[in-house]
Amino acid sequence: MQINELKKIFPGQVFVEEKILQKYAGDLWPRYLIQKRLGQKIKFPTVVFQPKTILDVQKLVQWANAHQIIAIVPFGGGSGVCGGATITQESIALDLRKLNQVKDINIVSHTVTAEAGILGPELEKSLNQKGLTLCHFPASFDISTLGGWISTRASGQLSTYYGSIEDMLLSLKVVLADGSLVETKLTPRTATGPSLNELFLGAEGTLGIVVEATCQVHTVPSVREFLSFSFQEISQALLAIRTLVQKEIFPCGVRLYDESETQVAFGETGLKVSGNLLLLTFEGEEAELVQIQQKIAQRILNKEGKDLGALPAKHWWEHRFDLNDQKMIQILSSEGMILDTIEVAAPWHHLENLYHSMKKAIQEEIIVLAHFSHFYLTGGSIYFTFVGNVEEKEALQKYDLIWKKAMETCLVSQGTISHHHGIGLLKKEWLKKELNEGWNVLSKIKKTLDPNHILNPDKLLS
Numbered sequence: 001m002q003i004n005e006l007k008k009i010f011p012g013q014v015f016v017e018e019k020i021l022q023k024y025a026g027d028l029w030p031r032y033l034i035q036k037r038l039g040q041k042i043k044f045p046t047v048v049f050q051p052k053t054i055l056d057v058q059k060l061v062q063w064a065n066a067h068q069i070i071a072i073v074p075f076g077g078g079s080g081v082c083g084g085a086t087i088t089q090e091s092i093a094l095d096l097r098k099l100n101q102v103k104d105i106n107i108v109s110h111t112v113t114a115e116a117g118i119l120g121p122e123l124e125k126s127l128n129q130k131g132l133t134l135c136h137f138p139a140s141f142d143i144s145t146l147g148g149w150i151s152t153r154a155s156g157q158l159s160t161y162y163g164s165i166e167d168m169l170l171s172l173k174v175v176l177a178d179g180s181l182v183e184t185k186l187t188p189r190t191a192t193g194p195s196l197n198e199l200f201l202g203a204e205g206t207l208g209i210v211v212e213a214t215c216q217v218h219t220v221p222s223v224r225e226f227l228s229f230s231f232q233e234i235s236q237a238l239l240a241i242r243t244l245v246q247k248e249i250f251p252c253g254v255r256l257y258d259e260s261e262t263q264v265a266f267g268e269t270g271l272k273v274s275g276n277l278l279l280l281t282f283e284g285e286e287a288e289l290v291q292i293q294q295k296i297a298q299r300i301l302n303k304e305g306k307d308l309g310a311l312p313a314k315h316w317w318e319h320r321f322d323l324n325d326q327k328m329i330q331i332l333s334s335e336g337m338i339l340d341t342i343e344v345a346a347p348w349h350h351l352e353n354l355y356h357s358m359k360k361a362i363q364e365e366i367i368v369l370a371h372f373s374h375f376y377l378t379g380g381s382i383y384f385t386f387v388g389n390v391e392e393k394e395a396l397q398k399y400d401l402i403w404k405k406a407m408e409t410c411l412v413s414q415g416t417i418s419h420h421h422g423i424g425l426l427k428k429e430w431l432k433k434e435l436n437e438g439w440n441v442l443s444k445i446k447k448t449l450d451p452n453h454i455l456n457p458d459k460l461l462s
């Protein structure tokens with residue numbers, strides 16, 4: 001790669017020092033962390049580039065496209081857990097974190113426009129100063145970016161009411177593989193052909209580089225209430241949640257822990273909880289409205305559930321960011337440890353079967369916990385956590401086997417292989433099976449938009 005040429009064009013923005021390069025070799029994909037622990041050879045990017053303006057991104061992409069052999073791997077917070085930002089060939093790691101300005105907050109239309117590299121707390125701080133909030137709180141809120149959320153179709157902990165990132169996104173600026181800038185129009189809705197926003201949502205840096213976005217925002221809620229219920233059977237709890245959402249009651253936080261995860265998550269809290277634990281959070285601006293919803297929910301859940309009061313749900317709220325990246329890195333640094341999370345989704349009529357089938361398949365290999373979260377009128381998502389200690393030399397083999405079993409079971413049980421973490425390198429193998437003919441359509445779009453394969457090659461759609 002002509003590094004000196006690049007350095008001349010962008011003085012002070014191109015880095016080649018090994019201690020910098022190694023930080024951009026991959027994201028937080030557990031398999032990659034295990035590989036590092038095993039001392040396996042890791043590919044570093046050839047250079048790291050930090051754009052300060054959108055024009056910098058355009059100029060870099062034009063340069064890379066002209067040289068054809070150079071790949072560009074967009075890097076937001078690097079909190080992805082599927083290897084989407086992992087380096088696989090000679091590449092420029094495009095660190096978007098300096099592109100982090102809030103451009104506009106419109107209090108009349110309730111919108112925020114910000115550059116893609118802004119982190120969750122930076123964006124929320126600006127909004128909160130005006131009494132507003134995006135209401136997008138993934139557990140990785142502190143370490144992930146607006147561009148990363150859009151590129152992975154992320155979903156926050158309060159999505160059941162506020163929606164996921166695709167529901168919040170109104171318009172985008174994206175740099176394409178030829179360096180041109182495409183901008184979609186800011187409008188609450190449009191009927192002007194297929195949605196370009198949708199094309200880039202979840203594209204994981206393979207179709208363009210998201211450089212700016214406008215999202216809808218909410219007034220910071222002034223009232224928050226909690227409910228906790230315990231159910232003997234998972235089927236009773238799922239029926240109660242379905243009844244709730246199909247009566248159009250959408251608490252912002254809905255989490256249902258199965259018996260195994262209830263024990264692990266609450267066993268040492270001093271709270272007396274057991275069974276399948278359902279935690280609900282309601283919030284809003286109008287106390288009356290919040291209380292009415294809470295009352296109706298209580299009536300529905302009381303049919304088969306045991307009312308445990310507000311405390312367990314409040315405990316979850318206060319500790320909802322505790323299981324963070326540092327904890328995950330720490331666990332995975334121990335010899336023999338494997339750990340990962342699998343987030344799938346299905347319509348109501350397949351959801352319970354999906355849970356039982358996947359749980360059975362995974363627990364043939366390792367300990368598995370599960371909770372349900374992110375509910376819809378039509379279904380919900382399941383989040384499995386597998387963890388265990390195995391022979392160090394078999395760690396990767398075991399890890400791969402668990403994923404293979406889980407994904408194949410998911411597909412035959414009518415689930416989608418990802419509710420919100422995305423595909424990356426991890427789930428690429430099963431994406432074709434999930435999309436069928438749709439994969440060919442997306443692949444043609446990729447070839448048209450990026451004929452020289454410079455945008456995050458070897459990943460989604462390759």
Ligand SMILES: Cc1cc2nc3c(=O)[nH]c(=O)nc-3n(C[C@H](O)[C@H](O)[C@H](O)COP(=O)(O)OP(=O)(O)OC[C@H]3O[C@@H](n4cnc5c(N)ncnc54)[C@H](O)[C@@H]3O)c2cc1C
Pocket residue numbers: 027028073074075076077078079080081083084085096116117137138139140143144145146147148149150151152153154155156157204205206208209210211323324325328420421422456
């Ligand atoms: C502890 C922990 C908890 C998590 N909790 C959640 C959760 O609750 N909900 C959830 O949805 N996810 C969660 N995640 C996963 C992760 O945080 C999300 O996928 C997040 O959206 C990634 O954002 P990022 O800025 O870190 O992106 P990165 O990891 O940097 O990148 C992710 C992918 O998007 C591409 N990309 C990044 N920025 C851009 C851009 N501007 N333009 C084009 N492509 C780009 C990258 O090349 C890569 O393919 C969690 C991860 C961890 C470690």
